[in-house]
Amino acid sequence: xxxxxxxxxxxxxxxxxxxxxxxxxxxxxxxxxxxxxxxxxxxxxxxxxxxxxxxxxxxxxxxxxxxxxxxxxxxxxxxxxxxxxxxxxxxxxxxxxxxxxxxxxxxxxxxxxxxxxx
Amino acid sequence: xxxxxxxxxxxxxxxxxxxxxxxxxxxxxxxxxxxxxxxxxxxxxxxxxxxxxxxxxxxxxxxxxxxxxxxxxxxxxxxxxxxxxxxxxxxxxxxxxxxxxxxxxxxxxx
Numbered sequence: 001x002x003x004x005x006x007x008x009x010x011x012x013x014x015x016x017x018x019x020x021x022x023x024x025x026x027x028x029x030x031x032x033x034x035x036x037x038x039x040x041x042x043x044x045x046x047x048x049x050x051x052x053x054x055x056x057x058x059x060x061x062x063x064x065x066x067x068x069x070x071x072x073x074x075x076x077x078x079x080x081x082x083x084x085x086x087x088x089x090x091x092x093x094x095x096x097x098x099x100x101x102x103x104x105x106x107x108x109x110x111x112x113x114x115x116x117x118x
Numbered sequence: 119x120x121x122x123x124x125x126x127x128x129x130x131x132x133x134x135x136x137x138x139x140x141x142x143x144x145x146x147x148x149x150x151x152x153x154x155x156x157x158x159x160x161x162x163x164x165x166x167x168x169x170x171x172x173x174x175x176x177x178x179x180x181x182x183x184x185x186x187x188x189x190x191x192x193x194x195x196x197x198x199x200x201x202x203x204x205x206x207x208x209x210x211x212x213x214x215x216x217x218x219x220x221x222x223x224x225x226x227x228x
Contacts, residue, residue, distance in 0.1 A: 004161070033215075041205055043162070043218040056215055090161050097214040105150055105211055109161030 003027050004110035006091050012116045013081055021076045021113045023091030031055075032074035033092040033107065034066060043090070049074055050097045081117045088112045120145060122210050124219025131226050137195040139222045141208035144189060150211035153182065153193050154218075157204045165206070166193070198226045 004025045013019055025032060033056075034046040048056035052068045063079045074091060091110040123142045131137045141151075152167035168175045168182040168191065175182045181194040195202055203226050208219040 041156075041221045041223075043207060043221070045215050045217075048215060050214075092161075106152065106164050106167070107216060109154075109163065111161050112159075 002111075004091055004093055004108050006089075006110040006113050008113060009111065010114050010116075012118065014118055015081055015083060017081050018077070018079045019081060019115070020078070021089055021091075021115075023074045023076070023110060025072055025091075025093040025108070025110075027093055027095075027108060029093040029095050029108075030071055031094045031097045032068065032071075033094075034074065034076050035090040035092060035109075037088040037090060037112070039087070047074075047076075048097060055097055078115075081115075083117050086115055086117045088114050120213070120217050122208060122217050122219040124208050124222060126222060127220065128223040129225070131198045131224065133198065133200060133226055133228050135198050135226075137193075137198045137202070137224055137226070139193045139206055139208070139224070140190065141192065141219050142188075142190045143210050145210070145212060146189070148210035148212040148217075151182070151184065151191050152209050152211070152216070153180075154207045154209060155204050156207065156221075162207060195224075198224075200226045200228050202226050 007022045031050045033048045046060045047066045049068045065077045068074045090112045092107040094107045153165045154162035155165040156162040166177050166180045179196045184191045205221045207221045209216045
């Protein structure tokens with residue numbers, strides 16, 4: 001069974017459209033994340049949720065809105081897509097947010113969603 | 119202060135050689151330093167990690183060396199294999215998140 005899954009794997013859309021990416025984890029973790037990986041492979045955190053509560057928002061444009069219906073799901077909705085939004089988006093999960101000092105802060109990543117905005 | 123600097127950007131090693139990737143950080147609040155491995159088309163996966171109270175950690179062919187006073191840590195891959203060809207990211211944990219280095223693309227030639 002896949003630990004962290006994302007759908008869709010590929011998303012091609014026109015500028016100005018609205019799209020969503022879904023993420024689910026079956027690890028029983030309390031914390032979930034969204035990362036953006038640009039064309040140069042740089043990984044940057046966007047959001048983090050712990051027990052369905054937003055704990056990190058890294059100055060992401062408000063066109064990006066995460067939603068966590070329960071601890072196992074964290075979806076990302078993007079309004080008015082722009083060319084610069086083209087990237088690979090990764091969902092991840094961990095048992096606790098950040099370093100718990102106990103080795104429970106390992107983050108497990110999903111396979112990624114490649115978003116292309118034309 | 120939240121940056122993690124990683125070098126080199128890319129690395130070519132012959133099969134059987136040693137691959138070395140270096141990282142440096144500034145913020146002493148970081149308290150967990152993992153390395154992630156990413157193959158093309160896949161998500162990053164934890165490879166090995168170290169806490170700052172340990173100077174070295176070894177798992178198979180992979181070793182992390184940690185220098186707390188210099189605020190530097192490195193990944194050594196012994197007997198590098200073509201299957202090790204991937205992008206490697208160092209990271210530092212703090213402030214409820216992981217901060218990643220820019221990544222190193224490793225190519226191991228047969």
